[in-house]
Structures are given as C-alpha cells and as structure tokens.
Amino acid sequence: MAEYSAFSLLKNALTGNKDWKPAWRKPDPKASYDVIVIGGGGHGLSTAYYLAKEHGITNVAVLEKGWLGSGNVGRNTTAVRSNYLLPQNTRFYEHSMKLWENLSHDLNYNVMFSQRGCLNLAHTPAQLDDYAKRGNAMRHLGVDAELMSVDRIKRLVPALDVSGSARFPVLGGLMQPRAGTARHDAVAWGYARGADRRGVDIIENCEVTGFLRDGDRITGVSTTRGEIRAKKVALAVAGSTGRVMQLAGISHMPIESHVLQAFVSESLKPVVDTVLTFGMGHFYISQSDKGGLVYGGDLDGYNSYAQRGSLPIVDEVMSEMVALFPGLARVRMLRSWGGLCDMTMDGSPIIAAGPLPGMYLNCGWCYGGFKATPASGWCFAYTIAKDEPHEFNAPFTLDRFYRGLVIDDKGQGATPRLH
Amino acid sequence: MLITCPYCGPRDVIEFTYQGDGNRERPQPASQDLDAWNAYVYDRLNPAGDHNEIWQHSGGCRAHLRVVRNTISHEILSTAFARGGHKTESRS
Numbered sequence: 001m002a003e004y005s006a007f008s009l010l011k012n013a014l015t016g017n018k019d020w021k022p023a024w025r026k027p028d029p030k031a032s033y034d035v036i037v038i039g040g041g042g043h044g045l046s047t048a049y050y051l052a053k054e055h056g057i058t059n060v061a062v063l064e065k066g067w068l069g070s071g072n073v074g075r076n077t078t079a080v081r082s083n084y085l086l087p088q089n090t091r092f093y094e095h096s097m098k099l100w101e102n103l104s105h106d107l108n109y110n111v112m113f114s115q116r117g118c119l120n121l122a123h124t125p126a127q128l129d130d131y132a133k134r135g136n137a138m139r140h141l142g143v144d145a146e147l148m149s150v151d152r153i154k155r156l157v158p159a160l161d162v163s164g165s166a167r168f169p170v171l172g173g174l175m176q177p178r179a180g181t182a183r184h185d186a187v188a189w190g191y192a193r194g195a196d197r198r199g200v201d202i203i204e205n206c207e208v209t210g211f212l213r214d215g216d217r218i219t220g221v222s223t224t225r226g227e228i229r230a231k232k233v234a235l236a237v238a239g240s241t242g243r244v245m246q247l248a249g250i251s252h253m254p255i256e257s258h259v260l261q262a263f264v265s266e267s268l269k270p271v272v273d274t275v276l277t278f279g280m281g282h283f284y285i286s287q288s289d290k291g292g293l294v295y296g297g298d299l300d301g302y303n304s305y306a307q308r309g310s311l312p313i314v315d316e317v318m319s320e321m322v323a324l325f326p327g328l329a330r331v332r333m334l335r336s337w338g339g340l341c342d343m344t345m346d347g348s349p350i351i352a353a354g355p356l357p358g359m360y361l362n363c364g365w366c367y368g369g370f371k372a373t374p375a376s377g378w379c380f381a382y383t384i385a386k387d388e389p390h391e392f393n394a395p396f397t398l399d400r401f402y403r404g405l406v407i408d409d410k411g412q413g414a415t416p417r418l419h
Numbered sequence: 420m421l422i423t424c425p426y427c428g429p430r431d432v433i434e435f436t437y438q439g440d441g442n443r444e445r446p447q448p449a450s451q452d453l454d455a456w457n458a459y460v461y462d463r464l465n466p467a468g469d470h471n472e473i474w475q476h477s478g479g480c481r482a483h484l485r486v487v488r489n490t491i492s493h494e495i496l497s498t499a500f501a502r503g504g505h506k507t508e509s510r511s
Contacts, residue, residue: 240467242466243467246466252458252462252463252464253462253465254461254462255463255465256440256463257465257467301437302437302472303439303440303470303472304490305467305490305491306491306493310420310432312431312432312433345460401460402453402454402457402461414461415439417437417439
C-alpha cells in the first residue's frame with residue numbers, strides 16, 4: 001500500500017493521527033558516502049532521488065546549509081513549460097515535462113501539477129511571426145504549441161485588456177496547453193521523502209566550508225558538521241555556485257549571480273486560469289489555488305547575493321501588470337521576496353562531470369530552474385552514476401562557451417542580465 | 420540604491436545601466452590569443468562581497484563609471500570615472 005492514500009488517511013484519522021512518520025529523518029552525517037550532493041533544493045533532492053531510484057546508489061548524503069527547500073525551490077513562481085526554440089533546450093525541457101506529468105504518482109506525493117497552459121502574448125506583427133517560428137520548432141520535436149488569435153485569447157482570459165486602446169495592444173499569442181504550475185514546496189518535500197525512504201541521508205543545517213582534496217581530485221567536503229568523505233561530490237547550489245566553486249579554488253566561471261523578485265497578491269476569486277506572459281516587457285502571472293496572483297518580472301539587473309531586490313523593479317512589474325489587467329489596479333500586494341539566479345552567458349544550464357576530478361556540476365539555471373527540477377535531477381544522477389552525460393544533457397557542458405557551442409535561446413550574447 | 424556620479428552627484432539607480440564585471444581584461448584588437456578572448460567574453464569573478472564593476476550613467480551625463488559595490492549588502496564603496504578602459508585605473 002502506498003504510504004499516502006485515501007485508505008491510510010482514513011486509518012490515521014480514526015486512530016488520532018498518531019502513527020504518521022516524519023517525511024524524512026534527521027540523521028547525523030556519516031564519515032563517508034558514495035556520493036555527496038551539495039544543496040538541498042529541488043535539483044539536489046531530485047538528483048538524490050533518481051540516484052537511488054534509477055541507479056541503485058543509496059549511500060548518498062544531501063547537504064543543505066539551511067533548512068530543506070529554503071532557497072529557490074520555494075522562491076520561484078512555479079511555472080512549468082517546455083516552449084523553447086533550440087532543439088537542445090526543447091528536448092531537455094520536454095523530458096522534464098514528461099516527468100512532471102507522472103510526478104505525483106511516482107513520488108506518491110501530490111505536487112498539485114496543474115496543466116493550465118502557458119500563453120505568451122504577442123504585441124507586434126514581428127513578434128507574432130517569431131512565436132509562429134518557435135511554435136513550429138516545438139511541434140517539429142513533438143511538443144504541443146498553438147498560435148492563438150485575439151478572439152480566443154479574449155475568451156480564455158476575459159480580464160485581459162485586448163482592446164485596440166491598450167498601451168500595447170495584443171495581436172495574438174503562443175499557447176503551450178500542457179504547460180502549467182505545480183506547488184513548489186510539495187516538490188521539495190516529495191523528492192526529500194522519496195530519497196529518504198530509499199536510504200539517502202538528508203542533512204540540514206550543514207554548510208560546506210571547503211573541499212577535501214588529494215592532489216586535484218576532490219575526495220570530500222569539510223562542513224560545519226565535520227569532514228565528510230565521498231567518492232563523488234556533486235554541486236547543485238544554483239545562485240551560490242560562484243561561492244562554492246571559490247572554495248574549490250576556481251575563481252572564474254561563465255556565471256553571474258543576480259537577484260530576481262517575485263510577488264503574491266491578496267487572494268481573489270478565479271480571474272486568470274492559465275500562465276500568462278507579457279510580450280512588451282518581462283512579466284508573467286498565474287493564480288495559485290489559494291487565489292493569490294503569483295507574478296514576477298525582470299532581474300534587478302546587477303550582480304547580487306542578497307536574496308532581496310529593490311523598488312525600481314517592483315514599480316516596473318506593477319506597471320506591467322496594470323497595463324495588461326487595468327481591472328487589477330487596486331489589488332493589494334501581499335508579499336514579495338527575492339531569489340538568487342545563476343545566470344550563464346548563453347541562458348542555458350550546465351550539467352556535467354568536472355571541472356575537477358571527483359566533482360560534478362549542476363548550475364546555470366538562470367530564472368528557469370523550477371520547471372527543470374525533475375529532468376535536472378534525472379540527468380545529473382545519470383551523469384554521476386555513469387560518468388558520462390545522457391543525450392539530454394550532453395549539450396550542457398561547461399566548456400561549450402570556449403568551443404563555439406553556446407545554446408543561446410534568446411540570442412542575447414554574453415550579457416547574463418538580458419537572458 | 421543610490422550611485423554617486425562624479426559629475427552629477429547622488430542619483431537613483433534607475434538612471435544607470437549595468438555593464439558588469441570590471442575586472443575583465445580586453446585583449447588588444449589584433450590579438451589572436453583565443454584563451455584571452457574567451458576569458459574576456461565569458462569568464463566572470465562573481466564574488467559574494469566587494470565587486471569591481473562598470474556602470475554607465477545612461478540617464479544622465481552618460482559617463483562610464485567604475486563602481487565598487489558589495490554584492491551582499493548592495494553598499495557602494497567607491498565611484499570613479501572608468502576612463503582608460505576596463506582594466507586600467509581611473510586617470511581623472
């Protein structure tokens with residue numbers, strides 16, 4: 001019987017809910033492991049889960065400097081989509097989408113994956129042409145995409161201002177119907193429980209302070225809870241990649257850490273039942289099951305490790321929301337926060353063995369890491385277990401920048417704040 | 420965040436455009452040293468702490484500035500003209 005089911009819910013309700021087990025243990029670190037995963041966020045936890053489930057490697061520790069899921073997995077705006085232009089990205093994110101579609105069942109944990117669609121609005125004829133091109137590229141690789149007329153958009157999102165007098169009139173849009181949202185905390189907790197039940201040690205409040213080395217080779221880590229040795233050390237630390245790589249003596253990376261803000265409004269009755277993006281700025285919005293509007297915009301635009309943003313972006317995001325939805329002008333913002341984005345030079349991630357022997361690197365998620373959580377862990381686990389990349393992550397190397405193999409979906413060049 | 424422009428005085432950050440890591444060394448235009456070009460285009464220091472960076476006062480006097488800013492506190496420690504290229508010290 002599955003641990004969580006209608007039957008177990010009923011049984012525990014009748015016995016006073018005394019028999020539930022904690023979702024994961026709080027073990028002390030052992031002296032050594034086969035694999036250490038640094039970073040107890042979505043990607044680190046899913047890596048540990050798939051190491052155990054797909055490759056039978058269970059002597060694994062996940063080290064988290066704070067509490068589980070305190071970083072980006074709980075700070076994102078929960079959108080899941082695979083609407084990319086370039087085939088390397090499309091294949092990888094579509095693999096992720098397929099894992100999402102079965103994730104609640106696989107984890108026996110309801111991640112509330114809701115395929116409500118993601119609609120990119122176009123405001124100029126050239127933009128609509130560009131979306132048609134992207135939609136065709138997606139369909140060519142078997143991903144769903146539909147070009148939408150203004151009439152259909154108006155029916156789908158009645159609150160949207162599609163009148164000709166809007167500041168940026170809507171001319172159409174590109175819809176991916178299988179895209180959607182998921183409950184981000186449940187993703188972290190579900191992967192944590194799944195990994196824990198297969199024997200993985202999840203060690204919270206354990207910050208890595210240095211690497212143990214034998215010559216060039218990484219042989220373990222020193223932490224605030226002592227030294228831990230491992231045959232393989234895997235990094236999944238997102239916005240802290242620069243900081244952790246410096247502990248390993250690598251000062252330069254093709255990455256800048258930036259802060260991205262996100263916002264939630266007070267709860268409203270259902271008003272937007274899809275994920276909507278604005279084409280004349282950088283703005284995206286969806287509505288949570290609790291009724292709060294979840295939305296965000298652009299990066300603050302300068303290097304930061306602060307996990308908090310500043311007011312000019314708040315002002316910009318609000319004005320973009322009101323340009324699209326004049327009727328929401330008097331809705332109050334409930335809270336806002338910031339998360340660190342590891343922005344690469346081409347806007348695509350890095351999942352690869354190296355750069356030092358015994359080290360494995362998963363980073364560069366820019367501000368699109370949440371939707372990648374299942375495939376990122378799945379591919380990273382494959383790479384760690386077999387010491388070679390799966391075909392889905394083979395293009396996402398660290399040295400692609402120096403070999404002319406960049407994967408620049410947006411075509412912005414080496415200016416991370418613009419990706 | 421306020422940046423003190425040497426010409427214009429303290430101004431809101433929205434008047435400025437960020438141009439990134441000021442530690443990068445641009446090779447001579449005729450250089451065929453690929454490693455040097457790759458490092459200039461793609462490698463970043465990205466410190467958690469004081470960061471030497473280039474900003475332009477694009478909404479003001481348009482001067483390029485060398486700013487030392489802390490990436491954890493966002494505190495600005497110094498501002499000077501960036502004349503002399505990315506790597507060279509300010510000469511004004």
